[in-house]
Amino acid sequence: MGERDKSLPLIELRSVSKQFGSQEILRDISIKLYHGETLVLIGESGCGKSVSMKLMIGLLKPTSGDVCWNGCPIQERPEEELLRDRLRIGYLFQGAALFDSLTVFENIAFGLRQNTRMSNGYISQIVDERLNDVGLPKSVASKKPAELSGGMKKRVGLARALALTPDVILYDEPTTGLDPIMTDVINNLIIQTRERRPVTSVVVTHEMTTVRKVSDRVVMLYPLNRLKPGENQVIFEGTASEAFASQDTRVSQFVKGEARERMRELAVA
Numbered sequence: 001m002g003e004r005d006k007s008l009p010l011i012e013l014r015s016v017s018k019q020f021g022s023q024e025i026l027r028d029i030s031i032k033l034y035h036g037e038t039l040v041l042i043g044e045s046g047c048g049k050s051v052s053m054k055l056m057i058g059l060l061k062p063t064s065g066d067v068c069w070n071g072c073p074i075q076e077r078p079e080e081e082l083l084r085d086r087l088r089i090g091y092l093f094q095g096a097a098l099f100d101s102l103t104v105f106e107n108i109a110f111g112l113r114q115n116t117r118m119s120n121g122y123i124s125q126i127v128d129e130r131l132n133d134v135g136l137p138k139s140v141a142s143k144k145p146a147e148l149s150g151g152m153k154k155r156v157g158l159a160r161a162l163a164l165t166p167d168v169i170l171y172d173e174p175t176t177g178l179d180p181i182m183t184d185v186i187n188n189l190i191i192q193t194r195e196r197r198p199v200t201s202v203v204v205t206h207e208m209t210t211v212r213k214v215s216d217r218v219v220m221l222y223p224l225n226r227l228k229p230g231e232n233q234v235i236f237e238g239t240a241s242e243a244f245a246s247q248d249t250r251v252s253q254f255v256k257g258e259a260r261e262r263m264r265e266l267a268v269a
Contacts, residue, residue: 008070008071009032009033009034009068009070009071010033010034010035010069010070010168010200011032011033011056011057011067011068011069011168011200012030012031012032012033012066012067012068012071013029013030013031013032013052013055013056013062013065013066013067014030014065014066014067014068015028015029015030015064015065015066016028016029016030016052016055016062016064016065016066016067017029017062017063017064017065018048018051018055018060018062018063019063024224025048025051025224026048026051026052026055026221026224026233027224027233028065028232028233029048029052029221029232029233029234030234031052031056031219031234033056033200033202034200035200036194036198036199036200037200037201037216037217038190038194038200038201038202038203038214038215038216038217039201039202039203039215039216039217039218039219040202040203040204040205040210040211040214040215040217040218040219040240041053041202041203041204041205041218041219041220041221042204042205042206042211042218042219042220042221042243042254042255043220043221043222043223043254044222044223044254045206046223047221047222047223047224047233048221048233049204049221050094050172050173050204052221053170053172053202053204055067056170056202057086057089057091057168057170058074058082058086061075069085087111087115087164087166088164088166088167088168089166089167089168089169089170090160090161090162090163090164090166090168090169090170091161091169091170091172092154092157092158092161092169092170092171092172092174093157093172094172094173094176095153095176095177096145096153096154096156096157097157098145098153098156098157098160099145100144100145100146101144102144102145103141103142103143103144104131104140104141104142104143104144104145104148104156105124105127105141105142107145107156107160108126108127108130108131108141108156108159108160108163109123109124109126109127109163110160111160111163111164112126112163112164115164116164126163127141127159127163128141130159130160130162130163131159133159133162133189133192133193133196134155134156134158134159134162134189135155135185135189136152136155136156136159140152140156150177150178150182151178151179151182151185151186154174154175154178154182154186155185155186155189158174158186158189158193162193165197166199167198167199167200168199168200168201168202169193169199169200169201169202170201170202170203170204171190171201171202171203171204171205172204173204173205173206174186174190174203174205174210175187175205175207175210176205176206176207180209183207183209183210184209184213186210187209187210187213187214190203190210190214191213191214201214203215208255208256208257211240211243211255212240215239215240216239217237217238217239218236218237218238218239218240218242218243219234219236219237220234220235220236220237220243220251220254221233221234221235222234222235222250235248235250235251236248236251243255244256
């Protein structure tokens with residue numbers, strides 16, 4: 001993503017706000033993503049986690065504030081340069097978001113065919129390698145998404161995200177809807193991916209097993225309508241262990257799955 005100065009964050013949101021029409025989702029948040037780390041974003045549904053991730057890679061534009069890659073605001077960069085750098089970002093969407101009409105092979109090969117001049121033979125080799133990376137046999141390549149289990153779809157989605165050998169991988173709720181065993185399979189794949197190549201990762205999740213297992217650093221966002229006056233929307237930043245030991249009841253009850261404070265709020269409302 002451009003020339004790298006490793007003393008700078010790879011990606012940074014600087015005092016970013018985002019509105020959709022009259023609906024304010026994010027207000028003046030600042031988040032830094034450093035080279036080689038796995039940053040996990042947590043928080044209640046609707047607090048802006050996925051929006052933050054899309055802002056990080058320029059899929060959305062901020063209403064105010066700066067999104068920076070290696071210290072440079074991306075709005076100052078030529079569009080063709082941004083498009084080129086986005087090829088170095090892999091994205092595992094919620095639900096995998098596979099093309100239903102394409103086979104597994106065609107889904108994984110899609111980005112390679114659209115953005116490179118690789119031969120069919122070389123593309124086939126890469127698809128086989130990526131299937132192996134995510135623990136799937138070559139025989140899966142001819143299947144359509146409808147023939148796959150939820151866990152297999154997630155793994156195919158990850159194989160597709162890895163196809164162009166990205167520097168950054170974004171995981172948007174990668175374990176949602178999976179059983180505990182398959183959740184652990186996906187968690188292990190996230191770790192193995194980082195061990196195989198020098199990749200920087202952002203994970204949006206509600207799964208605390210994922211937070212504990214894959215994170216280097218955790219950021220928690222809080223809904224704007226329940227913030228204290230003058231309080232920042234980022235209410236926690238630190239390690240998973242620090243999150244579970246937090247004295248802020250909003251943080252500790254969220255990560256421990258306790259609803260006491262929220263139940264009181266709902267009773268008052």
